[in-house]
Amino acid sequence: WKITALSSSRVLGLASLNFLFTISHRFSTGFRSGELAGQLSTVIPWSYIKDFYNQTVVSRNGTGLSAETLTLMYSLTVSVFAIGGLLGSLIVGVLVSRFGRKGTVVNTTVLVFLAGSLMGFSRMCGSPEMVIIGRFITGIHSGISLSVVPMYLGEIAPKNLRGFLGLVPSIFIGTGVFTAQILGLHELLGKEEYWPLFLSVVVVPTFIQLMLLPWFPESPRYLLIEKNNVHATITALKWYRAKCDIQAEIEEMQEEQRSLSSVETLSVWKLLLDDSVRWQVLSVVVINIGMQLSGIDAIWFYTNDIFENAGIPAPEIQYTTAGTGVIEIIAGLVGCFTIEKLGRRHLMVGGFTMMGVCSSGITLALILQTQISFMRYISVCCVVGIIAGFCIGPAGVPFLITAELFKQSHRPAAYIIGGSLNWLSNFTVGFVFPFLQMSAGSYCYLVFAAVCFAVAVYVYVVIPETKNKTFMEISRMFSRKEAVLEIQGLIHDQLKLQKMNGYGGLEHTSLEFDSSSSVP
Known part of the structure; x- marks a missing residue:
């Protein structure tokens, strides 16, 4: 067990570190795997980018932009990331079939360098278009990576550590968020002249990945089941498993290969028409939509206002917000080190239930805080509870369980469905939430509470426990x-x-x- 853990941890630490850190950087700049612009304003104030847009237009045309046009351009800068993410998730199946899991991660790093260059030099070139295009390309890379990396990790991990390795990304995501929030402080890169540099820092961990990841083997399951390359499979397994016996694992892969009517990757349409996996498909749909409609997006959108209502001075809110990154790290550690003991279902049911309770608590606190002063502190506690509940389970388990519920030929199409719905839900929440907040006020969080409770019930009733089981057993x-x-x-x-x-x-x-x- 120790040898296996060391070998798998070695793979995780290098193969996914850059991806996780890269995604974390994007999380902290407003697109936390599909979250709203709320966090962007806590790291890079809206006024910085709006001023740049307005000054550029003035230098071109001699007249500035109206407040409505500036808001529209900024909203486009935010939402175009989700559109790129949707596009990226739609092309995952083609990429992983042609280049493999590792090959896709390596080959798509060029997108990060292109996006980082566009955003980094946008101010120097006086081009708001470069920022928007850079965000779009970054979104494409995120859409690809958020599907490929869990697939890769799920396929290289031994069954007794698949959950652990699948949730370790949550730790790096939390670490990335916290690091980016620290770098975004006014004393560091939070000054107005540094925001292009801050947006382009993403190329640094990507460069590290590009130097290290090519030395790692491809997914053994991909090599055997899809490429039928037994020699390469044995070589990869020996690399990943060190001195462990790999014969049983190879036999399990061959059993799955024989069970498939075709080793060709299924299209999304064929997957949707396959009655034998309808419950798996429905489960992927529910948990991916539920993850984005759980209210985590809305919380990031409203965090600063909640902290301000709690009496925290405006200049100190950035430090308080940075503290939420610590909560993410701690919650990620809890989920990571308990998933193989408690199982996937318990983490998802517990996480969604915790978020539902805290979303209801925020509604109650916001309604009563004018009459009962300490309710403003309850709202802060509920914010912390929602973030913790999300990071313990719903943040990472859906990506992991998507890999576990399907055989090799069905897996890419399943990730396309899950990823597409994830990004569509993200875009929908980002577009609808401001209007929902205006119309429903404090009661808007009850909608998210209802979603959380509904998903928790579905997971408890429908999805079986998958820990320590092979893909065939599942x-x-x-x-x-x-x-x-x-x-x-x-x-x-x-x-x-x-x-x-x-x-x-x-x-x-x-x-x-x-x-x-x-x-x-």
């Missing part, structure tokens, strides 16, 4: 669930038919099921 669990539901449906139909014929009692019912129809 597939069989869903097959048994499907068979049970089919038998129950047949029983219900026959009972209904008997009742329609006047035989409502069970004693008059003749059900033609023999012992072979039973499901273990």
Whole structure:
């Protein structure tokens, strides 16, 4: 076990460190894997970018922009990231089939260098367009990476550490958020003249990745099941597993390969039409939409106002906000080191439930804070609770479990579906929340609470525990669930038919099921 853990940790530390840190940087600048502009204003004040846009237009045309036009341009700068993320998630299937998991991560680093250069030199060139295009390209890379990296980590990890390795990204994400928030302080890169440099810092960890990742093997499952390259698979497994016995793992991969009607990657349309995986697809849809509609986006959008209402002086809010990064790190550590003991379901159910309770608490606190002074501190505690609940489970488990619920041929299409819905939900929340807040006021958080509770119930009832199980074992669990539901449906139909014929009692019912129809 120790050897396996050391080997897998070595892979994780290098293969995903840059990705996680890169995504974290984007999180801290306002697009936290699809979150709103609220955090952008805590690191780079809106006024900096708006002033740059206005001054550039003045130098070109001699007249400035109206407040409405400036707001529109800034909103475009924010939302174009999600559009890029959606596009990136849609092309994942083609990329991973052609270049492999590791190959896709390596080859797409060029997007980060291009985006970083555009944003870094935008002020020097006097071009707001370079900022917007840079954000769009950054979004494309994020959309690709947020699907490929969990897929890669899930396939190289041994089954007893797959959950641990799948959630370690949460620790690096939290660390990245905290680091970016520190760099964004006014004493460091938070001054107006430094914001282009801050946006381009993303190229530094990407360069480290580009130097290190090519030395790592490709996913063994990809090499064997899709490329049928046994020699390369053995070499990769020996590298990842050190001195562990790899024969059983190879046999499990070969069993999965034989079970597939085709080793070709399924299209999204074929996956949606495949009745054998309808519960897996529905589960991916629910947890990915639920992750974005859980209210975490809204919390980042409103964090500064909540802290200000709690009596924190305006100049000190940036330090308080940076403290939320520490909460993310701690919550990520809790989730990472408990997932193999508690399981995926408990972390998701607990995380969503915690977020639902705290979202309800924020509504209550905001309503009563004018009458009861200490309620403003309750709202701060609820903010912390929502962030912690999100990072413990809902932030990372959906990406992990998407890999676990599907076989090799179905997995890329599943990530396309999950990633697309994730980004669409993100864009929807970013667009709708300001209007929801204006119309519903403090009650808007009850919508997110309802979503959180609903997702928690769905996960508890439908999704089985997948810890320490092979991909084939997980597939069989869903097959048994499907068979049970089919038998129950047949029983219900026959009972209904008997009742329609006047035989409502069970004693008059003749059900033609023999012992072979039973499901273990």
